[in-house]
Amino acid sequence: MQSGLFPDDPAETRIEILKATYAALLEHGYADLTIDRIGQHFPKSTSLLYHHYEGKDELLVDFLSYLLEDAEAGLGTESGASADERLLTLFDRIFAEETPESMAFQRAMAEMRAQAATDQEYRRHFTEHDRFFRDRLADVIRDGIEDGTFREVDPEQVATMLHTMLSGAMAEQVTSDLDLSSMRAEAEAYVEARLLAEGR
Amino acid sequence: MQSGLFPDDPAETRIEILKATYAALLEHGYADLTIDRIGQHFPKSTSLLYHHYEGKDELLVDFLSYLLEDAEAGLGTESGASADERLLTLFDRIFAEETPESMAFQRAMAEMRAQAATDQEYRRHFTEHDRFFRDRLADVIRDGIEDGTFREVDPEQVATMLHTMLSGAMAEQVTSDLDLSSMRAEAEAYVEARLLAEGR
Numbered sequence: 001m002q003s004g005l006f007p008d009d010p011a012e013t014r015i016e017i018l019k020a021t022y023a024a025l026l027e028h029g030y031a032d033l034t035i036d037r038i039g040q041h042f043p044k045s046t047s048l049l050y051h052h053y054e055g056k057d058e059l060l061v062d063f064l065s066y067l068l069e070d071a072e073a074g075l076g077t078e079s080g081a082s083a084d085e086r087l088l089t090l091f092d093r094i095f096a097e098e099t100p101e102s103m104a105f106q107r108a109m110a111e112m113r114a115q116a117a118t119d120q121e122y123r124r125h126f127t128e129h130d131r132f133f134r135d136r137l138a139d140v141i142r143d144g145i146e147d148g149t150f151r152e153v154d155p156e157q158v159a160t161m162l163h164t165m166l167s168g169a170m171a172e173q174v175t176s177d178l179d180l181s182s183m184r185a186e187a188e189a190y191v192e193a194r195l196l197a198e199g200r
Numbered sequence: 201m202q203s204g205l206f207p208d209d210p211a212e213t214r215i216e217i218l219k220a221t222y223a224a225l226l227e228h229g230y231a232d233l234t235i236d237r238i239g240q241h242f243p244k245s246t247s248l249l250y251h252h253y254e255g256k257d258e259l260l261v262d263f264l265s266y267l268l269e270d271a272e273a274g275l276g277t278e279s280g281a282s283a284d285e286r287l288l289t290l291f292d293r294i295f296a297e298e299t300p301e302s303m304a305f306q307r308a309m310a311e312m313r314a315q316a317a318t319d320q321e322y323r324r325h326f327t328e329h330d331r332f333f334r335d336r337l338a339d340v341i342r343d344g345i346e347d348g349t350f351r352e353v354d355p356e357q358v359a360t361m362l363h364t365m366l367s368g369a370m371a372e373q374v375t376s377d378l379d380l381s382s383m384r385a386e387a388e389a390y391v392e393a394r395l396l397a398e399g400r
Contacts, residue, residue, distance in 0.1 A: 029318055107317040114314030116375035117307040118229055127377040134378065153389075154382070161386040165361065168368020175316035177327040178334065182354070186361040189353075194393040 005070060014062075017042060017049060021063045026104040030111035035059070057121065060112060064125045068132055083144025087162075087191055094166050095184040098173065106174045113171070134163045141195070150195045158195065162187075205270060214262075217242060217249060221263050226304040230311035235259070257321065260312060264325045268332055283344025287362075287391055294366050295384040298373065307374045334363045341395070350395045358395065362387075 006019040020041035028037055035056055039046030053059040081089065098106075116122040138159035144150035169183050206219040220241035228237055235256055239246030253259040281289065298306075316322040337359035344350035369383050 031318065110317045111314045113371070113375050114311045117310045118231065123375065123377065126375050130372065130376045130378045157382040157386045157389075160380065160382050161365065161390065164368040164372060164380070164383060165365045166368075167372065168364040168366075171313070171371060172330065172364060172367065175313050175323065175326050176330045177323065178330045180360065180364070182357040182360050183364060186357045189357075190361065190390060190394060194390060 005067075013044075013048065014052070015066075016044070017052060017059070018063050018066050021059060022105075025063075025108040026101060029104075030060070030108050030115075033060075057115075057119070061121050061125050064112065064122075064129065068129060071132065083140050083147070083149045084191060084196060086140050088188065090166075091184055091187050094169060095180070095187075103174060106170060110171050110174050130163065130167070133167075134159045137162050144195065148197055151197050153195060165190075205267075213244075213248065214252070215266075216244070217252060217259070218263050218266050221259060222305075225263075225308040226301060229304075230260075230308050230315075233260075257315075257319070261321050261325050264312065264322075264329065268329060271332065283340050283347070283349045284391060284396060286340050288388065290366075291384055291387050294369060295380070295387075303374060306370060310371050310374050313371070330363065330367070333367075334359045337362050344395065348397055351397050353395060365390075 006015065006022065010016040010019055017038070020038050023041040024033055024038040027041075028034075033056060035049050035053075036046060038056075038059070039049055042049065049059070053062070096102075112122060113126055116126045134156075138155040141150060141153065141155040141158050145152060145155065165183075165187065169180055172178065172180060206215065206222065210216040210219055217238070220238050220243075223241040224233055224238040227241075228234075233256055235249050235253075236246060238256075238259070239249055242249060249259070253262065296302075312322060313326055316326045334356075338355040341350060341353065341355040341358050345352060345355065365383075365387065369380055372378065372380060
């Protein structure tokens with residue numbers, strides 16, 4: 001998700017600000033982030049940030065919306081692949097080798113997600129975020145049932161499980177040192193045992 | 201886990217402090233917690249808290265250790281039940297109707313877990329926490345394979361999946377408004393499709 005998240009030379013001020021936010025999040029994490037620290041990654045005057053956003057949290061909620069817009073725009077690239085192949089591609093992406101950049105970003109996301117426990121704006125955002133990814137997973141399951149790859153399962157119910165398992169894994173990757181390397185194999189075993197139609 | 205977590209009238213000062221910590225966590229959450237606020241729930245002098253702990257985070261890491269000690273002591277009560285029944289009992293507990301108290305406690309846990317993204321002490325604790333629960337889940341899977349209830353799966357791998365899915369669900373319950381009611385059914389479907397031996 002990280003590489004290519006922002007254009008090299010953003011034309012819009014909003015995108016320029018969000019790109020600076022991303023760089024500052026990687027450097028400082030959520031808790032130590034300030035508008036001034038975002039300003040250090042912003043090529044124009046820091047006062048412009050205050051002009052666009054009331055404060056750090058308003059800016060970050062807009063940053064999270066941008067991630068969703070980017071995810072929406074990036075969909076549909078795997079068309080042509082079967083439903084089970086699309087799920088495995090997703091697992092590959094989630095359980096890919098971590099880089100320092102992806103770890104720093106996941107840490108900041110875990111901190112922001114925890115804000116949703118007490119802050120309504122973050123909660124509203126993460127609800128939208130969860131709904132978006134769960135709906136996309138349900139679409140894949142539905143396609144798989146339609147073309148006979150998958151059994152007749154409840155697409156929403158299976159999507160809820162897949163989403164919860166994947167977001168649990170992403171959170172654990174940055175909050176625990178326990179080895180998650182076998183998750184990829186078991187996620188695949190789940191798809192095979194629960195979803196793949198007989199004889200596939 | 202909440203009810204009966206602490207004795208009504210703790211004999212040890214440590215337990216008395218941790219009980220006050222629990223009450224203060226429910227009232228203020230992690231971010232707004234202070235030693236003085238814990239002191240307001242502590243029947244003795246607040247200065248005693250400073251005598252026992254350097255600060256809020258040292259106290260909270262000890263609080264998390266107490267939760268593990270309590271969980272360890274509470275194990276083995278479901279002996280006699282078969283492995284699949286033990287898993288379903290666990291699902292019942294995790295997906296039980298939420299109360300204001302259990303929600304407040306889960307919110308505080310989500311905030312503390314996020315600390316583990318940047319704080320080594322919290323991370324060390326949550327690694328131990330995850331290892332404990334994953335090991336117990338692997339024990340149940342192993343028992344089930346031994347007595348023929350379950351297929352010949354890799355117990356560690358399945359336990360990793362179950363644990364990640366359950367901790368993901370607990371986190372989502374307090375950071376998103378999305379409905380998780382179908383998780384219970386899908387967790388059961390996973391056990392059935394992936395674990396139950398043929399003809400059970």
